[in-house]
Amino acid sequence: MQKITRFGVSIDEKLLEHFDEKISSEGYLNRSEAIRDLIRESLVEKEWKLGDGELIGVVSLVFSHSKRELTEALTEIQHHHYPSIISAVHIHLDHDNCLEVLILKGKGKKIRAITDELKTLRGVKHCQLSISTTGKELP
Ligand code: NI
Structure with a gap:
């Protein structure tokens, strides 16, 4: 205790x-x-x-799935960075819009770089990085 x-x-x-x-x-x-x-x-x-240690980032992305190139680019980026992406959830919000939530683990610089890559894709309506921790440094 x-x-x-x-x-x-x-x-x-x-x-x-x-x-x-x-x-x-x-x-x-x-x-x-x-x-x-x-x-x-x-x-x-x-x-x-x-810190230069391992961190957790949760990225949420809202986009329209009707833009085929965007959907393909998102998949490509995720495959390219697969060791850093530990989980991905896709939710169909309505007829057109999708929410994708990615959980990333790695150095802060890397997590930010992947987030920047995602948010600057044409057609992404909203992209937000929420910072978190592996918890190892916290009591
Ligand atoms: Ni969808």
Whole structure:
């Protein structure tokens, strides 16, 4: 079991009020949980900025499947980078639109390069990289 430490924080009353409203609207039951999540988030961001280790990225792409060249290009890019792409899900959103979610594992530079390749394809309506971690660096 990990040791738990308590620490005090001095904070402007108004700022804390806003924080409490925000975290309660998000469903947090107490400040400790919310602060722990904020700390983890900032550590993952640091991992991405400075780290040279293995990271996780989740890329979501929205596009129209009627553009055949785009569908082919997307498949080609995924095959080309297959060691970095650990999972892919394709969802037909409606008659025309598709959502593809790719989970990438590798160095941050590589994950960003693949994301850039995907998002600059003609016909991609939305492409977003969400950064995550393998969890090894976090307690
Ligand atoms: Ni589809």
